[in-house]
Amino acid sequence: MPHRQFNAFYPGKLTGRLIHQPLVRKYARFAVPTTDQVCSGVTSSDMATHKVTVNGFKTFEVEDGAKLAYAIEQAGYDISHRCGGNARCTTCRVKFDTDEPPMFDKERDCLEEDGVLGQFRLSCQVRVHSDMAVTVLMPVHECEWDNPGIDLEP
Ligand code: FES
DSSP, X not given: OOEEEEOSSSTTOEEXXXXXXXXXXXXXXXXXXXXXXXXXTTTGGGSOEEEEEETTTEEEEEETTOBHHHHHHXXXXXXXXXXXXXXXXXXXXXXXXXXXXXXXXXXXXXXHHTTOTTTOEEGGGOBOOSOEEEEESSBGGGSSOSSOOSOOOO
């Protein structure tokens, strides 16, 4: 049964489209998610994921766009991040065992300033947009400190 909208500004007129309920149900799966649905994660199962392998640890799934250092920590590996992901300390350093993702200015500036450009990458400055494999170069368990550093933001 079609539903018709009543227009309060033009009494007596019908406005909007006739909404055919069986068609609405048929095409519901193509509906654009609302902001609430997106923010509540309702559609997260539809998001692309990538495989991240940490050498000597394991391979795990990561949502597209995740910060690499954060994803590694969330997977349970004790990666260091003394500056909290601000491209200052270089303790989140990783070596890529697969192709390296693009590098942006903040990371490049930090590595150039320290004279280590080309030696490793800063996982706090890398977003995961493809499958990748890395070796974590300064895990907490191999360093002298008793915690990884300032908390990372996702
Ligand atoms: S440079 Fe400090 S956490 Fe990445």
